[in-house]
Every structure is written in C-alpha cells, then in structure tokens.
Amino acid sequence: MRASERQLQDLLAAIPAAIYTTDAQGKITYYNQAAAELAGRTPAVGSDEWCVTWKLYKPDGTPLPHDECPMAIALKEGRPIRNAEAIAERPDGSRVPFIPYPTPLRDSAGNLIGAINMLVDVSERKQAETQQRLLFNELNHRVKNNMQMLVSLLHLTARQTENEEARRILAEAGSRVAAMAAAQRVLYGTTEATRFNAAELVDVVCQSALQAFPGSIRQVSEAVSVELSNDVAMPLALILNELLTNAAKHALRGDEGTIRVGLTREADRFLLYVEDDGLGFDLNAVRGLARQLRGEFEMTNNHGTRCSLRFP
Secondary structure (H helix, E strand, C coil): CCCHHHHHHHHHHHCCCCEEEEECCCCCEEHHHHHHHHHCCCCCCCCCCCCCCCCCEECCEEEEEHHHHHHHHHHHHCCCCCCCCCEECCCCEEEEEEECCCCECCCCCCCEEEEEEEECCCCCHHHHHHHHHHHHHHHHHHHHCCCCCCCCHHHHHHHHCCHHHHHHHHHHHHHHHHHHHHHHHHCCCCCCCCCCEHHHHHHHHHHHHHHCCCCEEEEEEEEEEEEEEEEHHHHHHHHHHHHHHHHHHHHHCCCEEEEEEEEEEEEEEEEEEEEEECCCCCCHHHHHHHHHHCEEEEEECCCCCEEEECCC
C-alpha cells in the first residue's frame, strides 16, 4: 500500500497541472509542486482547508470564502463540480484565474473519504480573450466611423448636385447605408458574437429612417424580443428601411399619416410588416432582399397598404 501511495504521488507530481487532495473534512492531505506554484505559497498539510490558495475571488471580483469554494461544495454535497471558475490571489498580490475540477473520493463501501481537485490556470486564455475583445472593439469603432463618414459624404454630394435624379439616388443610398450602420451598432453592441436582439434592430432602424421623414409623419412599432442569427441582420435592416422610406415618400397622403411597424412570431416563422394609409408602391428591391432570407413577401391594399415579409 505504501508503494502504491508513493507511485500515485509520483504520478500526480509529474502531471503539469495543479493537483491537491483533502480528507472528508476538507483538510489538505497532499499537493503537488504545480499547486504550490499556482497558489504562490506552500500549503500547510493537515491544517489548510478546502483550497491551497491564499485568497479566492469570484469571476466578477467579489471575495469567495474558502468554505464556499467549489471544493467545499463538492465535499459537502458529495458530487463533482464542473463549469465553475474562480480567481486565486497569491500573497504577493498577483491573481490567477483558474477552472477547478473537484471530485469526491469514496471507499469500497461508498463512504466519502476525501476529494481530489485539479486547478487549470486560464491566464493565457483570459489574456487572449481580452486582446480579442480589444481588437473587436477597435474594428467596430472603425467600421462605425467609416459608415458615418460615408453617410455624410453621400448627403453632402446630394446637396451639391443640381441633377434631381442624381440627388434622389444619392439620398436613397445614404438612407440605406444609415440603416446598415444602425444594424451594425446592434450587432457589435452585444456580447453575443453570433446573434442579435430583433426588437433592438427594429427600433434603431426605425429611428434612423424617421430622421429623414417630415415631422408630421408618425411611426409606431412593436417587435418581439427574440434572438436572430447575424446573417439575417443586414437584409432585414435594408428591407425595413426600404419599406419605411417608400411608405413615407409614396404611400401616405401628403406629409401626414402613421406608419405602423411590427415583427411577430408565427409558429416556425417570423413576420415583419409595415402598414400605412396609402395606395402602395413598387418594391422590386425588397423582393430581391426577401429571397436572401428565404422569405415570402406580400403587399396588400385594403384601406391602406400592408407589406409583409415571412421568413424562417
């Protein structure tokens, strides 16, 4: 048994990860050199409890008492703890983020006799995540500035030209880029890298389009707060902007009226609609964008115009 114990300790010592064990009461019974290096101290076998570290913190920086750490929970509840994360503070003040893997140990009769824990240092991963986040924010900032500059240049060029058709085309291009910029703010303003909130997108695109409308046009919107794939964002923003712009320009009677916007759910599909009090208009561009979303576009006239897009 002594030979087996020495062999086990030699094996644990050779593993390049911080490993320690406790008895059933949480007293430290063994630690390898990697555990001492991660903790920045020499643990006291037989007296230190629950963890080899000096101080512990939760990922948000709040203190984590040792008797509430993952190892303590594993022993008290008799179950392995996974998907936890903590921060160890060394006596010199430096901190190490780590992921623990505490696992209870039982004898042949099933009685709890202690636990073993492995602490995985994730400092390099955290540094990489921080660097990636900084680069991501910088990219977002540059794209946002470039889009704003492009919108300004399009509006400036439209004001300078004397050709009415050219002015109209430039104004429409500026409106579309502004809608894309609004969608981009929603995409990169969230911590979720692949999905966005549909209600936020509808709101910002409506606000962007409303700035170009006469003051007497009122816009009312409602949208369900659901998560959609980023692939949907730009086509959806352009379709909504196109419908809003055309409703304001061509469908309403004069410069007055109300435009109603909605995004709702119908079983396995979503419904985007724009309603007004007018007679309708041509929407070839919208039909093309709808095909990108594998959607079905429909326009009906009944005491006003309702444009509907159903997409999966």
